[in-house]
Amino acid sequence: MKAGVSTACLYPRLLEESLYDLAVNGIDHVEIFVNTDSELKKSYVSGLMQTLKRFEVTCRSLHPYSCPMEPMMFFSVYERRVADALEYYKRYFNAMNILGAEIFVFHGNKNTMQISSEFYCERFHKLVSTGKEFGITVAQENVSRCTSGSLSFMKDMVRLLGDDAKFVLDTKQAVRAGENSFNILRTLKNHIVHVHLSDNGELGDCLQIGRGRFNIKQFLGVLEKESPDCSVMLELYRSNFDGISDLVNNFHTIENMIAAAQKSGAK
Template identity: 60%
Template sequence: MIAGVSTACLYPKPLEEALYDLSVNGVSCVELFINTHSELKKGFAHGVANLLRRFDVKCPSVHPFTCEMEPQMFFSEYERRVNDMLEYYKLYFRFMNIVGADIFVFHGGKPSSVCNTELYCERYSKLYRLGKEFGVTVAVENVSRCKSGSSAFIKEIKNMLGDEFAFVLDTKQAIRSNENPMRFLDIVGSKIAHVHISDSGEMGDCLLIGKGRFDFRKFFDKLAGYNPDCSVILELYRSGWSGISDLVSSYNILTRMTESYCGEQKL
């Protein structure tokens, strides 16, 4: 199990500057949030890879800026869009191969998408299989405004998809969907590939670690039982922290928590 921080926390700072700020402050694992098309170019990707190597930083995952287009491009009645989007997503997978990432975060369709569950699984399977050609795992993230925000929906597609399924749990998005994050873990089991984590409580659902009442001990005990090698990424909105030291402090806390799950040792 490994802890990290998303470059999305520093938005709208450019990706490479966000990566540098986190790296120079001792963060050794990051999720890269691609913000625009030009960041998918090979030259840019190699520059990011060089920065990762310079600071010995790992990158387990990539989040696409096109997530808001996924309902229209993957889950509409206009099938040609699917083929075009599959071709475009090869750019992300190529980027991931260059920087060494293997988890791709996928939001999927919204409740308003003209797409039943069977068609949803068919379209997702196409992207999942394409990712595997590049050594990438495309993992569905629970997002409150999407179909994936429902644990019942995740259970349904997990059962339908079998081996062609992976999951990213976002704890704040679960709370925004009036869902228990632990329930998602129990539903997906070993299919949990990645976590976006934050604290939560009376002050909000996207807080720095230690600022809320989230039961991290219980959560990590359960997560370790399903996937002890899972990556756990701090993902906060810019309004949720004041300075880089806040992110580093939360990262250090997460690191101590995840390091406790080595062998037989527990929190």
């Protein structure tokens, strides 16, 4: 396990500025959230890579700005649009190859658009196969407003896709969907390859670490047992913290918790 921070925390600050702010403050592992099409240009992505190299930062994952369009792009009955979407998503995968990122975060279909699990997995697998051509793992995030918000649906994905069913576990999205992060983790086990972490409690479902009641130490202990190769990315909204120092403090807190979980797991 390795702690990191998503550039999405600093949205709507420009991506290159967000990455620089995290890097210059000693955060050495990140998820990059691409906010618009021009941020996929090779020259722009190469600039991000120079920042990563300069500050010795690694990038584990990439989150696409186009996720709200994925229901139309991937899950309609218009096959040509699916083919075009797969070609477009190769731009993300090319960017990831430059950045050294391995995990692609996918939202998928809205839960208001009723399709079968079989149809969903057929389309998802097309993207998985395309990602593999670039050495990329496409991972389904458990987004509450999407079909994937349900643990039962994610279990269907494992049943239908086997080892090709990979997941990003987002703790705040689990709360919003009425699911339990521990249940998701213990059920899906090493099918979970990435984590978006925040605290939650009476004050909200997306809080700084230690501001809520979520037993993060226990969660990381289970994660160490079930899927120890995950990156654990702090993902907060801009309204959930005051400044960059909060992100740095949260990052180090997660680092210390991971170290404790690893030490305990090694006993």
